[in-house]
Amino acid sequence: MAVPKRKMSKSRRDKRRANWKLTAPGLVACPQCHELKMPHRVCPECGHYNGQSVVAAE
Template sequence: MAQPKRRWSKQRTHKHRANWKLEIPNLTECPQCHEMKLPHRVCPNCGYYRNRKVVNQD
C-alpha cells in the first residue's frame, strides 16, 4: 500500500481534525404524541411510525 513520504506536522494534523465536530441530531415532532423524535424511526414515547402503531407501549 502507499505510504506517506513525510510525516504530517502537528499544525497540519490539528487543521485536519478541526472539522471533526459533533452535530446536534435533527429532531422532528411525532404527529401522534407531539414528542420530539429522530426522523425515520419509531417514536419511543408512543410507538407509532408513519401513523401506524408498530410497537406496543405498556
C-alpha cells in the first residue's frame, strides 16, 4: 500500500477536514396548515400531501 513520505501538518490536515460540516435540512411550508415540513413528504401536522388528506390527523 502507499505510505506517506512526509508528515502532513496539522493545519493542512485541518483544512481538509474543514468541509465536513452538517447542512440544515431544506424545509418548505405546508400549503394546508403552513407548518414547516420536509419536501415531497406527508405533512406530520395535518396529514396532507399533494392537496389530499393521506393520513388521518391526530
